[in-house]
Amino acid sequence: MLDGTLIQLEANNGANTLHGGHHGFDRHLWRIDQLAEEPEPTLVLYYASADGEGGFPGRLEARVIYRISGPSNLSVTFEATSHLPTLVNLTNHSFFNLDGARSGTDILGHSLQIVAEHYLAVDDGAVPLPGPPRSVEGTPFDFRAPHIIGARIRQDDEQFAARPWLRS
Numbered sequence: 001m002l003d004g005t006l007i008q009l010e011a012n013n014g015a016n017t018l019h020g021g022h023h024g025f026d027r028h029l030w031r032i033d034q035l036a037e038e039p040e041p042t043l044v045l046y047y048a049s050a051d052g053e054g055g056f057p058g059r060l061e062a063r064v065i066y067r068i069s070g071p072s073n074l075s076v077t078f079e080a081t082s083h084l085p086t087l088v089n090l091t092n093h094s095f096f097n098l099d100g101a102r103s104g105t106d107i108l109g110h111s112l113q114i115v116a117e118h119y120l121a122v123d124d125g126a127v128p129l130p131g132p133p134r135s136v137e138g139t140p141f142d143f144r145a146p147h148i149i150g151a152r153i154r155q156d157d158e159q160f161a162a163r164p165w166l167r168s
Helices: 149-153
Strands: 031-036 042-049 060-070 073-082
Touching: none
Parallel strands: none
Antiparallel strands: 031 042, 042 060, 060 073
């Protein structure tokens, strides 16, 4: 229900809508809205979702802004506006091989540090579980200090149990 109106979204993950449905934003070609080198290298991508796309009400205009603001700083900013009340939760799933595409290595050998004390637990359908975020303390998700990713992903944890593809 949204403002007293029943909204039926396109289910593509069991009974749930994941990533915007069968033809979510990741399946569309975004337009380059801006490309600049000065004062900082910046790329702005734009996509307009039609009213009703995936079951979502309102024409939604979305922008994602990639900006390099230092020798090792990449920021990603999301903006979205709609002419009707709607639901939107934009995110980024970019993956980078820091050793380079030709290195023959994968992400499992990389050292990672994430400054976060909590994580959001999900059920078998990747839907967030009710309740507050969980502490990373004592879990494979504790990357407050740098750790090799592959060493953590193979640990025994309920969040990995239903997702054997994470362990490969």
